[in-house]
Amino acid sequence: MRLLVELRAPEAVPALITTLERRLRPHDPYRRVALACVDGLGTLGDDRAAPVLNEALAHPALAEAAVRALARIPGQR
Numbered sequence: 001m002r003l004l005v006e007l008r009a010p011e012a013v014p015a016l017i018t019t020l021e022r023r024l025r026p027h028d029p030y031r032r033v034a035l036a037c038v039d040g041l042g043t044l045g046d047d048r049a050a051p052v053l054n055e056a057l058a059h060p061a062l063a064e065a066a067v068r069a070l071a072r073i074p075g076q077r
Helices: 002-006 012-023 031-044 047-056 063-071
Strands: none
Touching: 002 012, 002 031, 012 031, 012 047, 031 047, 031 063, 047 063
16 A cells, blocks of 8 residues: 555545545554555545545544644635
8 A cells, every 4th residue: 555655646536535434443453554544545635535534534533634634624624
């Protein structure tokens, strides 16, 4: 995942979105994976990520990173 983000590969966005959606379940043991997805989506700055990043705002462990990620997407707050 990180390599695709580092290469700024647009095909990484759907994979990151799907993975993050799966990690937003309550008590998910893979919070680090979710955080990596949030950070990666913010780095890529693709507006397709906005809905799932907004969902991530409700998760205390992800909220701060989600705010930063949304700020990197043009037209988001």
